[in-house]
């Protein structure tokens with residue numbers, strides 16, 4: 001199991017990042033919010049740049065924003081391996097093409113109340129599907145158990161079409177909930193469970 005920690009719920013973001021840098025996590029998941037697509041807002045890209053200075057882990061940037069194109073132009077200077085955009089956007093295809101034109105991988109996030117079929121037109125050309133286990137907007141929420149059936153369904157859609165995308169899950173993942181989804185995913189995003197723990201590496205190991 002690949003573990004991608006999110007540091008959204010951390011009090012001291014820089015310190016958390018420095019600690020994550022010294023764990024075995026395979027990527028760091030960077031949450032970006034515009035106060036429109038979701039209620040909360042994250043700081044300007046310059047703050048992200050500052051706090052991520054010297055961090056060498058690969059980054060995946062989760063854009064919970066309406067104007068994804070603008071955020072991609074701003075955040076591509078952080079050199080992410082992947083941008084994750086939401087399937088609920090109006091211009092999904094255009095944004096996928098923009099991200100790929102920069103040689104960056106595309107993840108497609110699906111909110112708990114969005115039908116999986118909404119992602120169907122894009123599944124053959126993306127590198128990851130990120131199934132949300134909570135309604136996006138903040139860390140520390142409880143896992144929505146309906147996600148278990150959804151990830152199983154996504155897994156069989158992938159197998160049926162021999163699609164190449166990876167399946168990942170974001171929101172409410174801890175040492176208990178991971179057991180319900182682990183057969184159907186090869187990576188998870190986990191925020192508060194890791195960064196609220198004392199020993200980050202121990203928390204990460206418990207998810208693997």
Ligand code: DX5
Nearest residue numbers: 136137139140171172191192
């Ligand atoms: C939710 C964010 C998640 C969040 C995960 O809106 O996209 O990445 O930080 O945090 P936990 O694991 O605490 O649900």
Ligand code: ZN
Nearest residue numbers: 006031062170
């Ligand atoms: Zn996220």
